Amino acid sequence: MKAASTPDPTAFDPVRLIEDHQAGVWRYLRALGCESNLADDLTQETFLAVLQRPFEDYNPAATAAYLRRTAYNALVSFQRRAKKVTTVENIDELNQNWESWAGDDNGEELVDALRRCLAVLSDRARLALELRFKERASRETIAAALEMSEDGAKNLMQRAKKTLRECIESKLQ
């Protein structure tokens, strides 16, 4: 990716650029903590920012990295405007993980791996995550459903996520 002094209008296809990379940008923004609506908006801002500048599409990986950087900048800009504190504490680590897990396929394989890894979890752990992410249940509700304390529910979900992470790492190696 580099700035081009004389942009060639035929050098890239904006529709293809968007279609090829929008899912990756959107997922990356979600991983940065954006709600889906904000991810929609910032994905749009990202592509608008890129499309307004001349650039050359060297290869998909470079373009994806460039788009992620632009997306991150869009998020930072949003947070500054909204006077919000950045919630991603270790952006470098997140970027590194994202690069290794989802850097070249928009995160498709990552999502696929997670789907398969859910089978590894115990029934209770899977139920807890389903209540949390599918039903949007509060920790209190999850704890009640599993007949355990709220701290217990929290620990259960954290352990489940850790298991998922390890499983994903093994599958994506």
Place this chain on the structure above:
Amino acid sequence: MNDKLDDPIIDACLDEVLGGQSPPDLTSRILLAWNHLGSNAAAPASSASWPSDVAASSTQQPTAAIQLRKPKAVVNSRREASPWLAIAASIAIVGLGSAIVWVVWDATEQRIQRSNQIVAPEAQPQPSPMAPSPFPESIADNSRDPHREPQAPVIEVAPNNSLVIDPLPVTEEQVQTTAVNIPDERPTPLTDEQIVRAINELMRNNWISGGITPAMPVADDEWCRRVHLKLIGREPSQKELAAFVESRAARKREELVDLLLQGETYIEEFAGHWSRTWSDILLASGDKRASREGIEQYLRRAFGQGQPFNETTSELLTATGSSTIGDANYNGATNFLVAHSDPEGGYAQATAHVSRTFMGLSLECSQCHVDSTWSGNEQQRFWELNAFFQQLKIDRNRDRRSLVSDADAEYADGETYYTLPDGLVRAAYPVFVDGTEIPRDASVEKVNRRDLLAKLVTRSEQFRQAMANRFWAELFGVGFTIPADNIGPHNPPSHPELLAKLGGQFAAHDYDVRALIRWIALSEPFALSSGDVATHDQIGAKLAFDHFPQAKSTRGPVLSQLRVAQEAYASYVSQSGVNSTPARVTPTITPGVIPMELSAVDKLLATVAAEARQLSRSTVYGNYILDSDMSIEQKIQHMFFATLHRAPSASEQKAVAEVLGSSSSPGSEKTALEYIWWALASSQEAR
């Protein structure tokens, strides 16, 4: 931003896998916004353009732009001032004071001038601002009228609760009201035959002028299948198909359409199909707190009873009560606003969805920036429309229940605030897209803004044309615009005259959905074959409807689909342990010759698995066959006739036997049949 980020990537993926929050297709939206930006830089907007003129009718608020107060927290980033403005403001702080003095003085002068106009209204006779006219004409008329702005009417609520209209926005002591209702003028209804003839003539004229030769008409069997799918959402049964094809009645197509639309035996299927279709539309990109079951239930009743669509729309816009089935004050119609409610964002989403869904006006981009491609007033227009929602109240609790009600607006005039690109915060008062103002009273008892909005929307030209376009799109797979919910000079309809005619007659026939569908289904374009698909369906091209648009897909031949089904079913058996002999997943099943990566195969199989059950169970006939007491052989025969209108060939029988042979458990045969149904229904031949 969410609050559960102990492992952000895993959390985001779980949200997607378990919560269903998958990446949306934003291509059209981004390209549209890009197009606006590009046009912006290239040239100023034409004064004759539609949104420009419509927006020009919006009454300016000369004093509002200098209000720097920001009385409530604004979460939406697009409503926030740019950070550099704070620096600029501090540098220019000395000059700002004098500027404010000047602007206030200037605004006062303008008010005085307006007051002078008000006290002598007879000096400027005002044409009716609500005179009905199709989009293009009214746009052109407005653009040529330099006095359009002060013509914006103000509707007041008289003591007897009737609506009265004032020709100008004025202060209390200046009110001069004239009693009028929001007009609901409709053209003279034509007969069904006249309307169908008009569609055909307008289409043919278009073909002739464009030198286009339409595709050949389809045979009876294909037309029968198409009309079943489009009107009631399922394939015809073998018996229904045979009866239609063998009929010698001269008007058998009309009779079949009438039967599917009006026949008692089809009411449930008609209502079910259209309630599912409209639930998809109304809940698209919506919050998961909304109950799909609730809104489907509501719509099923509305479509089943033949409720005029303007009434349905009004009920959706004005609904109050609980969105949850089983609650004492349950009202399924509330789920539309619940799906798009963002109380913390000032209901910007609700504004955008109402505008787009019911008027074909895509104003999302306008909420955050001035779009001079259109008018320079789009942002103001968006927030003026948003002001209609300032009495809307949606209470949510943790168990996904939402309660919709109306309450007095937060501020005295019920205004909403937004940020201009230059950082100024501006107030917006309720003004409809055609420039009609309503009183600024915040009290629900005095002025119920959602009630008025529902009347203004459903009596607007935009509504009737947007709905005609939407139903046309549902029957053809593509509307007069792409997408169907975005109409304007930036995206003009391919057949403006026809769209205006259909919209007008839809209104003239009391927004009778069945009548509108009947006209479209009996039109000549609906009966054309798909023709050479390769030469058609270019996105962005104006569709001539000289062929029946065919959905793009990666569907394969029946045999190929059956092989995919076999692999998918074998994978299912292997994973679920239905069969004691795990099947091997071969990474070479494919529509193509290139071996696929294992993950891609897994994804394909997962998709097939999800679609298999959905496809087979989404139709009455699918359920009937799968649950019947017929033998496996009979079921297979029926499935072939239901989807392909023919018996299976020898090679297909062999492939079917291989799918069934993947299971040794009798109980799992039904699942195998679901996969076979998927293969048949998703084959190229089934389209």
